[in-house]
Amino acid sequence: MAGFTITVAQQKGGSGKTTLAVNLAVEFWKRGHTVAVLDTDPQGSLGRWYMARREAMNGEAGLEFATASAWGVSYELEKLLKHNEIVVVDTPPKVDSDLRPAMRASDLVVVPVAVSQVDVWATESVLEMAQRERRKTLLVLNRAAPRAKLTADISSRIQELDSPAAETMLNNRVIYAEVLGEGQGVVEKAAKGPAAVEIRTLCNEIADVLNS
Numbered sequence: 760m761a762g763f764t765i766t767v768a769q770q771k772g773g774s775g776k777t778t779l780a781v782n783l784a785v786e787f788w789k790r791g792h793t794v795a796v797l798d799t800d801p802q803g804s805l806g807r808w809y810m811a812r813r814e815a816m817n818g819e820a821g822l823e824f825a826t827a828s829a830w831g832v833s834y835e836l837e838k839l840l841k842h843n844e845i846v847v848v849d850t851p852p853k854v855d856s857d858l859r860p861a862m863r864a865s866d867l868v869v870v871p872v873a874v875s876q877v878d879v880w881a882t883e884s885v886l887e888m889a890q891r892e893r894r895k896t897l898l899v900l901n902r903a904a905p906r907a908k909l910t911a912d913i914s915s916r917i918q919e920l921d922s923p924a925a926e927t928m929l930n931n932r933v934i935y936a937e938v939l940g941e942g943q944g945v946v947e948k949a950a951k952g953p954a955a956v957e958i959r960t961l962c963n964e965i966a967d968v969l970n971s
């Protein structure tokens with residue numbers, strides 16, 4: 760696994776982009792890869808997570824971090840990929856021309872879809888842009904409640920969208936919210952917990968897509 764850019768994108772706010780970005784980045788780093796995270800969202804949540812991480816780890820965050828505006832993404836990625844095997848890019852909740860440079864530079868666009876019909880509708884625009892750019896995409900159902908009928912309904916609706924969907928879904932778990940503020944990944948906070956299992960199996964699926 761070397762020289763891969765994974766962009767996390769979804770028009771719908773709060774779908775879990777930053778959550779996915781940090782947890783994927785930490786898990787790939789735990790696997791022994793060099794990893795950078797790139798925040799292109801002016802809200803700066805990924806940067807806040809990284810600063811919390813530096814503080815918690817006495818300045819040794821393990822991962823590299825950078826920010827970039829839309830037009831600076833490709834330049835920043837080029838720099839990061841000189842020292843990192845994997846770069847994970849977090850993006851703002853909109854699909855417009857500002858997203859295109861990150862998308863264009865990606866080997867895979869991961870699209871979190873929270874369990875709601877509104878999220879499913881919002882997904883079409885990001886898939887259209889990814890397809891225009893001929894990028895691979897992977898939908899990931901997030902905030903699932905395993906036994907709820909709505910989860911089953913939304914899960915079958917995303918199968919109808921024009922993109923592969925991950926077999927792994929992320930359930931609604933407090934630990935995902937906790938680690939954002941603490942600068943950790945779920946695989947660090949509770950390595951044997953169910954959230955860590957979800958993130959690991961999702962990373963296996965992503966590695967398979969990247970290597971295919």
Ligand SMILES: Nc1ncnc2c1ncn2[C@@H]1O[C@H](COP(=O)(O)OP(=O)(O)OP(=O)(O)O)[C@@H](O)[C@H]1O
Pocket residue numbers: 771772773774775776777778779800802804850851852901902903929930931932933934935936937939
């Ligand atoms: N699987 C989950 N279980 C529980 N809480 C979650 C889960 N995924 C995300 N959250 C919480 O939902 C909120 C929104 O998640 P997050 O910030 O990752 O979304 P986002 O898509 O990056 O939002 P924005 O569009 O504003 O950038 C956060 O408080 C986060 O902790």
Ligand SMILES: [Mg+2]
Pocket residue numbers: 776777778800804849850
């Ligand atoms: Mg975010």
